Every structure is written in C-alpha cells, then in structure tokens.
Amino acid sequence: MNWIDANMVSGCPEWVEAINAMVDGELAPSEHHRVWQHLQTCPTCRQYYRQLQAVRKRMQRTHWASLWAKAIRENRKLRRWLVVGIFVAAFLSAGLTFGLVRYLFVPPQMTPLVAIGIFRYHSQVPPEWTFNPCCASGAACMAERAKVKPVKLTMPQNPNAWERAGICECLGVPLAVYYTTVNRKPVMFLHFNTNLLPLKADESTTVKWGKKTLRCYILDEVHLLLWQEGQNGYALLVPFGELNPLQILPHIKLP
Known part of the structure; x- marks a missing residue:
C-alpha cells in the first residue's frame, strides 16, 4: 500500500495489514466480520480506517481525471470530437432556451x-x-x-x-x-x-x-x-x- 500518508494516524500494529487489505478490497470475506468487530471497539483503528478511505477516494478521483486528461492530450481525434460535442451542446442549449422563451413569452395577438x-x-x-x-x-x-x-x-x-x-x-x-x-x-x-x-x-x-x-x-x-x-x-x-x-x-x- 504505497499511497499511505506518513502523517496519518496508524492503527494497532497487529491490525494494520488487515485494515489495509479491507480498504483495498483484498481481504478475504471470512475475515471481514473479525475486522469490523475490532473497529467497533478500537477508536484508533477506526480513525485509521476512515483516513485510508478518504485517501483512497481522492486517489481514485485523481487517477480518473489524469487518465482522461492524458487521453485528450494524446488523442487528436478525441480532442476534435470533444470540441465538436461542446459546440453542439451549446447550440442545442441555446436553441432550447430560445424556444422556451418564445413559448413562455409569446406576445398577445387579436384573433x-x-x-x-x-x-x-x-x-x-x-x-x-x-x-x-x-x-x-x-x-x-x-x-x-x-x-x-x-x-x-x-x-x-x-x-x-x-x-x-x-x-x-x-x-x-x-x-x-x-x-x-x-x-x-x-x-x-x-x-x-x-x-x-x-x-x-x-x-x-x-x-x-x-x-x-x-x-x-x-x-x-x-x-x-x-x-x-x-x-x-x-x-x-x-x-x-x-x-x-x-x-x-x-x-x-x-x-
């Protein structure tokens, strides 16, 4: 687990490996109940578990954002389609807004x-x-x-x-x-x-x-x-x- 912050509060030494494995999704299902029971009684390990969860979520968001940015930089065709998509979305949004305004604010007429x-x-x-x-x-x-x-x-x-x-x-x-x-x-x-x-x-x-x-x-x-x-x-x-x-x-x- 190479993404652990050095400033994080560490849990009980005998439980750290099991908590890390559970956060990574690598803990055997038979061990989950035993780890959860320990977390209910140990405030230090509970804090350690919550910190790991928060760090993992940030890493996942950063990972997907970096992959998307890298794909855009390296793929010229993707960049072109992305620009086209932005213009199409803006055009459709403007057309929808104009149509809605015309529908809601039709001037009165004598018929x-x-x-x-x-x-x-x-x-x-x-x-x-x-x-x-x-x-x-x-x-x-x-x-x-x-x-x-x-x-x-x-x-x-x-x-x-x-x-x-x-x-x-x-x-x-x-x-x-x-x-x-x-x-x-x-x-x-x-x-x-x-x-x-x-x-x-x-x-x-x-x-x-x-x-x-x-x-x-x-x-x-x-x-x-x-x-x-x-x-x-x-x-x-x-x-x-x-x-x-x-x-x-x-x-x-x-x-």
Missing part, C-alpha cells in the same frame, strides 16, 4: 377567438376601467392609455349611442371597448393599436365595404367583423341571427 372571448366576458362584466362615452376627459384619457382615438356611434336623435366605454387589459395590452344594446341585444366594438396588439385574422369570408375589406366570422353564435386601417385594428361583434353587423357599421364614426 377571432380572442375577440369573441372579450365579447362574452365584457358583455357581463364591465372593463377594468370605464367612463361615460360623452365625457371628453374620459375619452382623452382612454386615447392616451390605449393609443387610439375615440369612436362614436351615431344613432337617430342620439349623437353618441354607446352605453359605456372603457379599457380592457385582459391581454396585458390596453384596448378600447365600446358597448351598447340594439333591440335589447348586445353590441360590442373593439378598437386597438396594432403596434401593441397585432391583428391575426385567419382565412375567412371577406366582405367589401366601400374601400374596406372586412373579415367575417360566425363562431360560437357570434357574428364578428375584423379589419385593420393603418395601425388601427377594429372588431365589431353581435349575436348571430339577432343583429346584422353590416347594418350597425354605417352608424360607427371612426377617427
């Missing part, structure tokens, strides 16, 4: 299903921030927060027929929500800045309305019109079969 979800929710619950549509200061505040200008609904003998207006922040982005009833049926109009909330309209029926091209959807018993003009996005929603959005659209005065 038909999102618009219908807002219609369903805010037909029952007012937006987080509401104001009187006839209030000039409230409209100015909404324009500042949502980055869109006020929209009017002009009905006969009523220059601004919206019953309530406000800002919805369900998506983490402010958008203007206008609400009223026609023949006791809900009508909702959404106005949003597409720089903050991009419009993503899937394939659908398109309707020409003057110079506008409207996308028409009928989903979940809701009739929806979606369109964009510059950086302004619009959505008009009514119950399907109850109201015709194309009859309401002419009364909406866009900015």
Whole structure:
C-alpha cells in the first residue's frame, strides 16, 4: 500500500495489514466480520480506517481525471470530437432556451377567438376601467392609455349611442371597448393599436365595404367583423341571427 500518508494516524500494529487489505478490497470475506468487530471497539483503528478511505477516494478521483486528461492530450481525434460535442451542446442549449422563451413569452395577438372571448366576458362584466362615452376627459384619457382615438356611434336623435366605454387589459395590452344594446341585444366594438396588439385574422369570408375589406366570422353564435386601417385594428361583434353587423357599421364614426 504505497499511497499511505506518513502523517496519518496508524492503527494497532497487529491490525494494520488487515485494515489495509479491507480498504483495498483484498481481504478475504471470512475475515471481514473479525475486522469490523475490532473497529467497533478500537477508536484508533477506526480513525485509521476512515483516513485510508478518504485517501483512497481522492486517489481514485485523481487517477480518473489524469487518465482522461492524458487521453485528450494524446488523442487528436478525441480532442476534435470533444470540441465538436461542446459546440453542439451549446447550440442545442441555446436553441432550447430560445424556444422556451418564445413559448413562455409569446406576445398577445387579436384573433377571432380572442375577440369573441372579450365579447362574452365584457358583455357581463364591465372593463377594468370605464367612463361615460360623452365625457371628453374620459375619452382623452382612454386615447392616451390605449393609443387610439375615440369612436362614436351615431344613432337617430342620439349623437353618441354607446352605453359605456372603457379599457380592457385582459391581454396585458390596453384596448378600447365600446358597448351598447340594439333591440335589447348586445353590441360590442373593439378598437386597438396594432403596434401593441397585432391583428391575426385567419382565412375567412371577406366582405367589401366601400374601400374596406372586412373579415367575417360566425363562431360560437357570434357574428364578428375584423379589419385593420393603418395601425388601427377594429372588431365589431353581435349575436348571430339577432343583429346584422353590416347594418350597425354605417352608424360607427371612426377617427
């Protein structure tokens, strides 16, 4: 046993050889019980045994590390593959991280299903921030927060027929929500800045309305019109079969 430190505490002379053999794995199985019994009663030999175990573990770690370093130094092909492996692992890790970030932090978008979800929710619950549509200061505040200008609904003998207006922040982005009833049926109009909330309209029926091209959807018993003009996005929603959005659209005065 040539790896014993000279400064180590030595055990009982008659037990040193047996303890060394047990640590090296060379002790006969029939002798193990006798050595363990002695270690339980002799503190000096117990300390000697623990020191041997610690030294052996350090030697094993050093041995494998030195063998690996020697193999890398002497084998050019192994070095090349090791470098390639490091770059591949870094590339995969970066790709996985990027994909995870994209999955967790996908920016919000205005889609038909999102618009219908807002219609369903805010037909029952007012937006987080509401104001009187006839209030000039409230409209100015909404324009500042949502980055869109006020929209009017002009009905006969009523220059601004919206019953309530406000800002919805369900998506983490402010958008203007206008609400009223026609023949006791809900009508909702959404106005949003597409720089903050991009419009993503899937394939659908398109309707020409003057110079506008409207996308028409009928989903979940809701009739929806979606369109964009510059950086302004619009959505008009009514119950399907109850109201015709194309009859309401002419009364909406866009900015």
